Every structure is written in structure tokens, then in C-alpha cells.
Amino acid sequence: MNQVESIDPIKMLKPRRKITGVSAILLPLLSDLAVDWKGFDDHVARTFDAGLAPAINMDTGYGNLIDDATRQQALERTQAIAGGRDYVAGAFVADQPGAAFDADAYRVGVDQIQSLGGTPIFFQSYGLPQGSDDQIVSNYETLASACDSFYAFELATVFAPFGCIYSLDVYERLMQIQNCVGAKHSSLDRVMEWQRLQLRDKIRPEFKVMTGNDLAIDMVMYGSDYLLGLSTFAPDAFAARDAMWENGDEAFYELNDLLQYLGAFAFRPPVPAYKHDAAMFLKLREQIRTDQTYPGSPARPDSDREVLGHIARDLETILDRAGKSLETTA
Secondary structure (H helix, E strand, C coil): CCCCCCCCHHHHCCCCCCCCEEEECCCCECCCCCECHHHHHHHHHHHHHHCCEEEECCHHHCCCCCCHHHHHHHHHHHHHHHCCCCCEEEECCCCCCCCCCCHHHHHHHHHHHHHCCCEEEECCCCCCCCCCHHHHHHHHHHHHCCCCCEEEEEECCCCCCCCCCCCHHHHHHHHCCCCEEEEEEECCCHHHHHHHHHHHHHHCCCCEEEECCCCCHHHHHHCCEEEECHHHHCHHHHHHHHHHHHHCCCHHHHHHHHHHHHHHHHCCCCHHHHHHHHHHHHHHCCCCCCCCCCCCCCCCCCCHHHHHHHHHHHHHHHHHHHHHHHHHHC
């Protein structure tokens, strides 16, 4: 059994580290609730241009709500925009509590994603994490045999009822699957993520611990990379923040603090309603046409727009200053 070591976060700090950023893509809608494909294309392009890798058909893209045709079109359009650049896409299996692990359904998603140039990340389902630790690892090994490379995904139930956070023993064994290049960790618990970083540094240093903690985006300071829904609000700001950390620019902290305030506001309960805040924020920045949310996804009150508007204006001010700062430190 894996022994948990004592944690000293100060000793874990990794200054001037190049951060790998993956940003979940919001699926924007038109006023009639049809998908705003132009808005989607523009958002994917902005994310690539910022230097982040888009993540398609994730929770932020309503991956558990959209139909197969929408999922396919999102992948095809992303491949066309990518021009050979890397992107990630969610492999999602809709099942029910008590369901058995459905490897064939996951393979369909893997084949679809890989045929269109993406790297799959395995959403949990009710069936995937069922059974003993040995069975969970065996399920992932089965999926790994169908992949060139893939990301695993731990998800707290605050995000989705089918989520599960694994034991450290399972996590270590997932790291030892060679074509598993990383894992998104969405427990919203710093200590759990620090434990995974310690284990990664000891067992497999090249493995990517992708923080999904939208309430602690400074986990990148300790060695996490990220796959976030929060970064869909402003991929340009996240890219600027990441460059500041790599360059040792003290402006990192001011920008990170504002982005963290945005995360604390947008990811308050009910957490899945953050997608409505994301749509509001992108519309306030005049980057999509409506702030409609997908049918079946919870909504925020209209009063959120005022708070988000203040944050958007403060963000533009900081980014203007950051542009000058980055020119002098690059």
C-alpha cells in the first residue's frame, strides 16, 4: 500500500516552470438554442492562438448532454482549426447507477477522437470505477489497449454524480500505464493533489498532473499543469499568467488573484452552473452572441452579469499592463 508522505508545500514550489495549459471549450448557443458554430470556431481558434490546447466535448462543452451528431461536428471543426496542433477530447459513456463497465462504448469514443486527431480523456461513468482497485486498474488497461495515448480523469461528485476520486494506490498504477500521459484531478482538495504531485515526482516525473481545481488555480506553482473549465472564460489571460510564472514576473500574482476570484464566484454551488457564467463572461467580452445555456444545464441569476462585468473590466486593465510587462521580461 502506498505510504503518504508528509507535505511541505513551500518545498514543493517550482518557480520559473513552463506550464502546460489545456482549456475546456464552452459550446456556445444562439437565441433559438441551436449551436453557435461560428462562436465555437472562434473560441477554439482563440484558445489555440493563446498557446493553450483546447479540450473538446468536456463538461464545459456539455459533453454529458449533447447528442452524437453535435459531438462529431465539434471534433471535425476542431481538427480543421487545429492544423495538426494537439487537442484533447472527452470520451463519455452515458450509463446508469449500478451499470457494468462498458469498454465497447468507450472504444467507440476513442476511435472517433483519434480518427480526428485528438487525444482522448476518459470521463468517468458509473461503470468505469466500480469494483476493487484491481478491477478499476484492469478497466483502464483495457481502454489503454485501444489508444495511442490518453488522459485519465478523477472527478468529484460535486461536478457529476458518476464521479470518483481514486486511492493513491490506484493513481500510482495508472501512472505506470505507459500510454497514459497524465490525469486530470478534480477533487477540489489541495492536499489530495499535493499527494499526487509527490507521487508523480517520485514515480514518473514526465506524467502530467492536470489540476481541475478551479478554486485553487495556483496549483501550477507546485508542479501541476491544468485542464480547467475556468480557463474557457479567458484563455488569453491564463496564457499571460503562465508566461509570467515562467519568466519570474511578479505580475503573476495580481493576475492569478483576479482569475481566482472569478473562479470562486463562478464555481459556487451549484457548481455545474459555472457554464452559464462562462457564457455570460464571453458575451460581455463580445466573443459570443448569446449567454444561453444548454437545456438541462443549471442557470445563474441575471445579477451575475454585474459582478462578471466588473471582473471583465479589471481583467482588461491587468492584461494591458501585462502586455507591457511581458515585453520587458520575455
